[in-house]
Amino acid sequence: MTVFTDNEIIERWRGEPAPLLPILHAFHERDGFVSEEAMVSIASGMRIPKADLYGTVTFYHHLAQHPPGRAAPRVCDGPVCRLAGSEELLDALRGEGATPMACAGRCDDAIPVLRGDQTLVGRTPDALEARPSPVPPPNPGGVEECVFASIRAPGRAGLAGYRETGGYSGLERAVTELGPEGVLREVTESGVAGRGGAGFPTGRKWRAVREAPGEPKSIVCNADEGEPGCFKDRALMDHDPHAVIEGMVAAAFATGASLGFIYLRYEYPETFHILARALEEARSAGFVGSNVLGAGFDFEIHIRRGAGAYICGEEGSLLNSLEGKHPFPRNRPPFPVTHGYEDRPTVVNNVETLASVPPILAQGAEWYRGLGCGEYAGTKVISLSGDVVRPGNYEVPIGLPLHTLLDDWAGGPGPGRRVQAVTMAGLSGGFLGPDELDVTLDEPSLRAKGSFLGAGGVMVFDDRRDMVEVARQAMSFFAHESCGKCFPCRIGAQRLTERLAGESGPTDVETWAEEVRDIGAVMKATSACGLGMAAPLVTDSLLRCFADQIERKLAR
Ligand SMILES: Cc1cc2nc3c(=O)[nH]c(=O)nc-3n(C[C@H](O)[C@H](O)[C@H](O)COP(=O)(O)O)c2cc1C
Numbered sequence: 001m002t003v004f005t006d007n008e009i010i011e012r013w014r015g016e017p018a019p020l021l022p023i024l025h026a027f028h029e030r031d032g033f034v035s036e037e038a039m040v041s042i043a044s045g046m047r048i049p050k051a052d053l054y055g056t057v058t059f060y061h062h063l064a065q066h067p068p069g070r071a072a073p074r075v076c077d078g079p080v081c082r083l084a085g086s087e088e089l090l091d092a093l094r095g096e097g098a099t100p101m102a103c104a105g106r107c108d109d110a111i112p113v114l115r116g117d118q119t120l121v122g123r124t125p126d127a128l129e130a131r132p133s134p135v136p137p138p139n140p141g142g143v144e145e146c147v148f149a150s151i152r153a154p155g156r157a158g159l160a161g162y163r164e165t166g167g168y169s170g171l172e173r174a175v176t177e178l179g180p181e182g183v184l185r186e187v188t189e190s191g192v193a194g195r196g197g198a199g200f201p202t203g204r205k206w207r208a209v210r211e212a213p214g215e216p217k218s219i220v221c222n223a224d225e226g227e228p229g230c231f232k233d234r235a236l237m238d239h240d241p242h243a244v245i246e247g248m249v250a251a252a253f254a255t256g257a258s259l260g261f262i263y264l265r266y267e268y269p270e271t272f273h274i275l276a277r278a279l280e281e282a283r284s285a286g287f288v289g290s291n292v293l294g295a296g297f298d299f300e301i302h303i304r305r306g307a308g309a310y311i312c313g314e315e316g317s318l319l320n321s322l323e324g325k326h327p328f329p330r331n332r333p334p335f336p337v338t339h340g341y342e343d344r345p346t347v348v349n350n351v352e353t354l355a356s357v358p359p360i361l362a363q364g365a366e367w368y369r370g371l372g373c374g375e376y377a378g379t380k381v382i383s384l385s386g387d388v389v390r391p392g393n394y395e396v397p398i399g400l401p402l403h404t405l406l407d408d409w410a411g412g413p414g415p416g417r418r419v420q421a422v423t424m425a426g427l428s429g430g431f432l433g434p435d436e437l438d439v440t441l442d443e444p445s446l447r448a449k450g451s452f453l454g455a456g457g458v459m460v461f462d463d464r465r466d467m468v469e470v471a472r473q474a475m476s477f478f479a480h481e482s483c484g485k486c487f488p489c490r491i492g493a494q495r496l497t498e499r500l501a502g503e504s505g506p507t508d509v510e511t512w513a514e515e516v517r518d519i520g521a522v523m524k525a526t527s528a529c530g531l532g533m534a535a536p537l538v539t540d541s542l543l544r545c546f547a548d549q550i551e552r553k554l555a556r
């Protein structure tokens, strides 16, 4: 294997778009960690102040700065893996220098362990093995799907298999029949909205980018998927990578963008290779690159691996990370549609949002709208995990009753068990308690209960679980992942974690509740991004649904 010098690595990437992340990864792979000498070389080669580079490198959880570095195992510490015994697995691997990592997006096949660039899965050290990520289980209701309609077809991840099952026909229709205006119309009329959390209407976002001045425009696929309990984007990219690429090319055609990025979370190393292979196939077949489909437009896609930080899923933080800056969220406005990648108009869309577009273009807006229940348009993939018989990614019509998903599709909790709580939006939507499960899976119904659907992670906790401890772990995750830019979030999440641990603060329930609500209200009102605004939903819902368990905790 050729070992490249510092200078060769820097020169390889210097002229490429978004070069810092691949440079950091190249050093990390070559040496096993990013040493101080490496940082000096990178800082001088890329003309970045050393202190800034040091701050950026140390911000990312997966960039080691000393041996054993990337070779040491990292064990998933997410809420579902904890139920599966991740603490014991971590202890058993401590001798190899193992450390915990935040939810690695494999809740349907616990427990993931990262070793170098390989994901191993198993519950004990002897059982750890490399295996492909699970294909989404078939939909037992026979309900029509959109993004999963062909995902189980053999060979779908390759170009030939993708083409045989209708792949790239949506893009062909866009180019030959619809034109950019027609694509914007179909996407807008379909009612598809962001599937990454915020639910912004996709057609409006694309039109804003089309109409914004500034070149080159960019399409960024947000494949950071750091929300605990969410693993749908991994399934889409692993088993249907061309759908994501086709969605990006359609977005470029509609908006006039020529530059594309897939920002992929560090914890999905195998997905990186799957995407790279699909991209190469798409390029060779003329779907990506210059003069796409002979239609006179150019669009190149670059894959950039993140380096481990939940906040990098937030679009401003993601764009700063791509640009090689410290990955703080950006103040808004301006929004990425006018001031995105390198301050130019940029679409940032989630993987699932982009993968929805090819079937919409192939089958029409009306078809997609009709997939939802009643007045709701379309579908949503729910990553379902935890105490449920058949965990997995399920594509549901928006508006489906939660009970149908939990009991009829996924087999309910184990025998003799009762569902005590589910999370919504991964952890960001807090919990729904036992009396709140009679709800449909759509934003208005969930918001009426003080929660939201977001990216669609639903973790199930049965009646054995200590919900105050589950909430403490959730808040500790937010405290750990807070970027620290605004102090109400940085300090508030920490104080709430301590309150939930019962370590400090009042011991009588009323004062405890008042203080916790107060901290949460300040966080919601003054945080600059969704992390600080969402974290208090954990404590709000705990107070709403599990006051008895809080009382027991404080009485100890
Ligand atoms: C803390 C935080 C983390 C986020 N993480 C992700 C993520 O991992 N993936 C994602 O698509 N969106 C994530 N988002 C939402 C993005 O900021 C953005 O709204 C989304 O990528 C837009 O794409 P969409 O309109 O297709 O959903 C996150 C937001 C916040 C506040």
Ligand code: SF4
Pocket (backbone or CB within 6 Å): 311, 329, 481, 482, 483, 484, 485, 486, 487, 489, 490, 527, 528, 529, 530, 531, 532, 533
């Ligand atoms: S709310 Fe939290 S995560 Fe978001 S910018 Fe402020 S400190 Fe950072």
